Amino acid sequence: MLDFGYPTRMTQSMTVAVLGATGAVGQEFLRLFERRQFPVDELRLLASPRSAGHKMRFRDRDAIVEAVSPESFAGVDLAFFSAGASRSREYAPAAIAAGAIVIDNSSAFRMEPGVPLVIPEINLDAIGPADRLIANPNCTAIILLMAIAPLRTLGTIERVIVSTYQSASGGGAAVMQELEDQTRAVLDGREPEPRHLPHPYAFNLFSHNTPINADGLNEEEAKVIEESRKILGETNLRINVTCVRVPVLRAHTESITVEFSGVAPSEDEVRDVFGRAPGVILVDDRAANHFPMPREASGRAEVLVGRIRRDPSHPNAICLMASGDQLLKGAALNAVQIAERLMQAGRLDPVGLAGAG
Amino acid sequence: MLDFGYPTRMTQSMTVAVLGATGAVGQEFLRLFERRQFPVDELRLLASPRSAGHKMRFRDRDAIVEAVSPESFAGVDLAFFSAGASRSREYAPAAIAAGAIVIDNSSAFRMEPGVPLVIPEINLDAIGPADRLIANPNCTAIILLMAIAPLRTLGTIERVIVSTYQSASGGGAAVMQELEDQTRAVLDGREPEPRHLPHPYAFNLFSHNTPINADGLNEEEAKVIEESRKILGETNLRINVTCVRVPVLRAHTESITVEFSGVAPSEDEVRDVFGRAPGVILVDDRAANHFPMPREASGRAEVLVGRIRRDPSHPNAICLMASGDQLLKGAALNAVQIAERLMQAGRLDPVGLAGAG
Numbered sequence: 001m002l003d004f005g006y007p008t009r010m011t012q013s014m015t016v017a018v019l020g021a022t023g024a025v026g027q028e029f030l031r032l033f034e035r036r037q038f039p040v041d042e043l044r045l046l047a048s049p050r051s052a053g054h055k056m057r058f059r060d061r062d063a064i065v066e067a068v069s070p071e072s073f074a075g076v077d078l079a080f081f082s083a084g085a086s087r088s089r090e091y092a093p094a095a096i097a098a099g100a101i102v103i104d105n106s107s108a109f110r111m112e113p114g115v116p117l118v119i120p121e122i123n124l125d126a127i128g129p130a131d132r133l134i135a136n137p138n139c140t141a142i143i144l145l146m147a148i149a150p151l152r153t154l155g156t157i158e159r160v161i162v163s164t165y166q167s168a169s170g171g172g173a174a175v176m177q178e179l180e181d182q183t184r185a186v187l188d189g190r191e192p193e194p195r196h197l198p199h200p201y202a203f204n205l206f207s208h209n210t211p212i213n214a215d216g217l218n219e220e221e222a223k224v225i226e227e228s229r230k231i232l233g234e235t236n237l238r239i240n241v242t243c244v245r246v247p248v249l250r251a252h253t254e255s256i257t258v259e260f261s262g263v264a265p266s267e268d269e270v271r272d273v274f275g276r277a278p279g280v281i282l283v284d285d286r287a288a289n290h291f292p293m294p295r296e297a298s299g300r301a302e303v304l305v306g307r308i309r310r311d312p313s314h315p316n317a318i319c320l321m322a323s324g325d326q327l328l329k330g331a332a333l334n335a336v337q338i339a340e341r342l343m344q345a346g347r348l349d350p351v352g353l354a355g356a357g
Numbered sequence: 358m359l360d361f362g363y364p365t366r367m368t369q370s371m372t373v374a375v376l377g378a379t380g381a382v383g384q385e386f387l388r389l390f391e392r393r394q395f396p397v398d399e400l401r402l403l404a405s406p407r408s409a410g411h412k413m414r415f416r417d418r419d420a421i422v423e424a425v426s427p428e429s430f431a432g433v434d435l436a437f438f439s440a441g442a443s444r445s446r447e448y449a450p451a452a453i454a455a456g457a458i459v460i461d462n463s464s465a466f467r468m469e470p471g472v473p474l475v476i477p478e479i480n481l482d483a484i485g486p487a488d489r490l491i492a493n494p495n496c497t498a499i500i501l502l503m504a505i506a507p508l509r510t511l512g513t514i515e516r517v518i519v520s521t522y523q524s525a526s527g528g529g530a531a532v533m534q535e536l537e538d539q540t541r542a543v544l545d546g547r548e549p550e551p552r553h554l555p556h557p558y559a560f561n562l563f564s565h566n567t568p569i570n571a572d573g574l575n576e577e578e579a580k581v582i583e584e585s586r587k588i589l590g591e592t593n594l595r596i597n598v599t600c601v602r603v604p605v606l607r608a609h610t611e612s613i614t615v616e617f618s619g620v621a622p623s624e625d626e627v628r629d630v631f632g633r634a635p636g637v638i639l640v641d642d643r644a645a646n647h648f649p650m651p652r653e654a655s656g657r658a659e660v661l662v663g664r665i666r667r668d669p670s671h672p673n674a675i676c677l678m679a680s681g682d683q684l685l686k687g688a689a690l691n692a693v694q695i696a697e698r699l700m701q702a703g704r705l706d707p708v709g710l711a712g713a714g
Binding site for chain 2 (some may be wrong): 125159163165187209213237246253257293317
C-alpha cells in the first residue's frame with residue numbers, strides 16, 4: 001500500500017509540473033493544456049539535467065525546462081510524470097510530500113495494490129478520496145480496454161485474444177526519429193542503422209523489443225495482461241496478447257477477438273454499444289472498406305473501433321479492430337482526463353473554479 | 358470438375374511460359390529459374406498487350422515480352438500463370454489444350470473441386486496423374502500453413518486464430534512502388550497520394566482492401582479460410598483470420614494461435630518439430646529478442662517461425678509468429694517447387710532428365 005497520508009490540499013491557483021517535459025508524451029501535455037484550456041496557473045517543466053535550459057512554447061511564451069530535483073515540487077498542486085519508471089520511483093515521494101497529486105505515466109506503481117490504475121471512462125471509482133498517486137495505464141492496455149470494456153454490457157467477457165500493431169511513438173521521440181531516419185536511408189539505397197531499437201525498423205516489423213519472461217511473454221504483453229485484469233477488476237480474465245512493433249509513427253492498432261461466456265452479441269448490438277460509449281468512435285463502413293487506421297487515429301482524442309464481425313471459428317466470439325493515438329489516449333490525454341475528473345470532484349481547485357466544487 | 362482429358366505429354370525439351378512476366382511475381386519466376394537451374398530450354402514471356410515488346414534479362418540475354426493470345430501456348434510444356442484470375446480463366450483452357458501443364462497463381466481455380474491446390478511440403482499427393490491444372494494457394498494461406506501443418510504430428514488442431522501483417526508485394530509491383538512513393542512524400546512533408554490502394558499506406562496500415570462479404574470477412578480472409586481447409590483436408594477446421602496490410606515491402610508476417618483438441622504440446626516439442634520440418638526455419642531466440650521478421654524473410658526460400666510460447670489464456674493452445682517472402686514461398690517459389698516435384702515424378706521431362714524418370 002502506498003499511502004503517503006497527506007490530506008487533499010485546497011489550492012487558490014494551480015501550479016502544474018510536467019516531469020519528462022521534452023519527451024514525446026511531455027510535449028503532448030503542453031498541447032493538451034492549451035487545447036483543453038486546462039487551468040494551469042504556473043507551469044513547471046522538468047526533465048533530466050541534459051535537457052535543462054531548453055525552451056518550449058506554451059501559450060505563446062517560452063517556458064524554460066529545469067533539471068528535476070526533489071525540491072522541484074515545492075508549491076506544485078498537480079504533477080504529470082512521464083520520464084520512465086526509475087525517475088517516477090525517485091521523485092514521486094518528494095512530489096507527494098510537497099503536497100502535489102501525481103499522475104504517473106510510467107509502469108513504476110501501476111501494479112502496487114494501493115495505487116489506482118485508471119481509465120476514466122472505465123474505472124474512475126478506483127480513485128479513493130485520499131489517493132495522491134494515480135497510475136496511468138500502459139498505452140496498449142488503454143486502447144484495448146477502451147474497445148472491450150463497453151462490451152461488458154452485452155455479456156460476460158471470458159477470453160480476449162489480441163495482436164497489436166504498435167507505432168514508433170511507444171518508444172518515444174527518439175524512436176520516432178529513428179523510424180524516419182531509417183526510412184530515408186532505405187529509400188536512398190543505404191542500410192538502415194538501428195540506434196535505440198535492436199532491429200531495423202524501416203519497412204520492417206518485429207516482436208516488441210522488451211525482455212521476454214520465463215513464460216515467453218515480453219514485458220509489454222505481461223503489462224497488458226496484468227493491467228487489464230486490474231482495471232477491469234477481473235483477476236482471472238483470460239488474455240492472449242502478441243505485441244508487435246510496426247513502422248507506423250504514432251497510433252497503435254489492435255486486432256481483437258472477444259469470447260463471451262454465452263452466445264456472442266450480434267454485430268448490430270456491438271455497433272450500438274460503441275455508438276454510445278464515451279471516448280470511442282465507430283469506424284465500420286464495409287462498403288467503403290473503411291475501418292480503424294492509425295493515420296486517422298493520430299491526433300484524435302477518441303479510440304476508433306470497427307471491423308466488427310462474428311468470429312467464424314467460435315459461436316461465442318466477435319472480432320474487431322481498434323486504433324488509438326498512443327501519445328494521446330494512450331498516454332498524455334488519459335492522464336489529463338484523470339486530472340479533469342479530479343477537478344470536477346473538487347480534488348483540485350484551480351483559480352476561478354474554486355467556488356464550483 | 359475441371360478435367361481437360363489430355364494425356365501427359367513426354368517432351369524432349371522444356372518450353373516454359375510465364376504469363377504475367379512483367380509483374381512482381383513474374384520477375385521472381387525468372388530469378389528462380391536461374392537460381393535453381395530450372396531446366397528451361399525455351400522461355401516464353403507473356404503479358405498484356407500493354408507490356409508487349411518489353412525486354413527482360415534471362416541468363417544474360419534479353420528476352421522479349423509478347424502479348425498473350427490463345428496461340429501463345431503452342432509447344433509449351435509448362436506454363437506459370439500469374440496475371441490475375443480473369444486472365445487465368447481466359448487462357449488456361451488454351452494452354453492445356455495446347456498440351457501444357459498449367460500452374461496457376463491466381464484464385465481462379467483454387468476452390469474448383471477437381472483442381473489440386475498444392476503446397477508441396479504438405480499435400481503433394483493431391484496431384485493426380487491426369488491433372489494438368491494445378492492451383493498455387495493464396496500467399497497468406499501458404500505462409501500460415503507452412504507454420505501450422507507440421508504441428509499436426511503433435512496433436513489434432515482444433516482452431517486457428519490469425520492476425521496478419523501483410524506487405525505491399527501482395528498487391529504487386531505497382532503497390533510496392535506506391536508504398537515507396539508515398540513514404541518519400543510523407544518524409545518530404547507532402548500528402549501521400551493513394552493510387553491503387555483506397556487509403557494512405559505510408560506509415561499507416563489498414564484492413565485488407567478486398568471486398569467484404571455478408572459475414573464481414575474480406576476476400577483475403579475468406580480465401581485463407583477455405584484454402585486452408587482444402588489443403589489440410591479438414592473441411593470443418595475452425596479458423597479466425599484478420600488480414601491487415603502494413604507498410605512493409607515484401608514479406609508477410611502472421612501472429613498465430615493454435616488450439617489443439619488435447620493439451621497443447623510443450624514449447625520444446627514445437628521447436629523440435631520446426632527444427633525438422635522442410636521449408637521452415639526456427640527463429641526463436643528469446644535472449645536476443647530475435648524472432649521472425651519480414652526483413653529477414655525477404656529473399657529467403659523458407660518460412661521463418663518462432664516466438665513460440667504457451668497461450669496464457671488457454672491450456673490447449675500455443676502462440677507463434679511466422680514470416681515468409683510473399684513473392685517467393687507465397688507465390689513464385691511454391692509454383693516452381695510444384696513443377697520440380699512434377700519433374701521428379703516424371704510428369705515433365707526436360708532435356709537431359711528424360712532418361713531419369
